[in-house]
Amino acid sequence: LPARANRHALIIGIGRYADPATPILPGVKIDRQSATQMAQAMQVPLGQIRYLQDEQATGNAIRQAIRDLTDTVADGDRVFIHFSGHGTRYFDAGAGGCVEALLAHDGGSSGTITNTEMAGLLKSLTRKTDKLFVMYDACHSGGVVKSAVATRDRRLGNPKDEGVLRPKFSNTSQECSRPVNVRTRGLLPQIMSNGALPQDIVHISAARDDEISFDDELKGGLATQFMRDCMLREARDTDNSGAVSIDEIRQCAQTRIDRRMVNDATYKPHHLVLNGNAGFVPSWFSLASPGEPAAASGAAT
Secondary structure, eight states, rough: OOOOTTHHHHHEEOOSSTTTTTTTTTTTHHHHHHHHHHHHTTTTOOOEEEEEEEOOOOOHHHEEEEHHHHOOOTTTEEEEEEEEEEEEEEEEEEGTTEEEEEEEEOOOOTTTHHHHHHHHHHHHHHHSSEEEEEEEOOOOOTTTTHHHGGGGGGBSTTTTTTTBEOOBOOOOOOOGSSGHHHHHHHHHHHHHHOOOOOOEEEEEEOOOTOOOEEEEETEEHHHHHHHHIIIIOOOOOTTTTOOOOHHHHHHHHHHHHHHHHTSSSSOOOOOOEEETTTTTOGGGGGGTTTTOOOOOOTTTO
């Protein structure tokens, strides 16, 4: 399918951090390729995909890239943002609970982007875009951090085909190590509190807030690689709607994650979390915006 000028993507991948104590994520370089394939499947021109990788992806660089994207897009354009790297989670008394955040390359206060801050950064973008699709292949879990360290050198499944799995987490505060009983501040409610409509947003995260997500050193993040495979070829129209929705892609990818970790004696599979427009059809991401030729009947809105 031809690329379209009103499609844009920002792909952020951090496999190496400035702090040597932060675990590396070798598979992130593969996530860059996978996210590019997803963007191209949604007809984003290669020239309109911006990348921030490793030391390029500081907190301030990510903030500026989102501002630049907001300035670039026109009303009715469609945007795909993909982040692969570590997440973090800590208690903030001022916020009244646990705060989830993305960890940029530089870490520290400037290299930590909370969900509240991200929602603010995306506020103007959501007002201009027809659809905003955000995917985070990161982990915000605190409850299993200590035991997860042991998985860094473990190999699950067939070693010929699958690589070492590493958890995509960073240190969290003790108060958030038991997330089941602590309120969290997720991204989508923050974005919607700024006036965005749920049908205009698709937000996918790799795991629930009390789970670990994993990076495969050979194939990339489990969430990204399986969402890619299901988006490009494996997902099926299970409800006979005439198109494959993002929720059907999520279900397909979840089945693959379950299968990938079935032989693991320590950890259960993590679960992809979809918020926003579950009926969104990525293969129709490229269909007409208002003012363009009409889309085929049945397209998600």
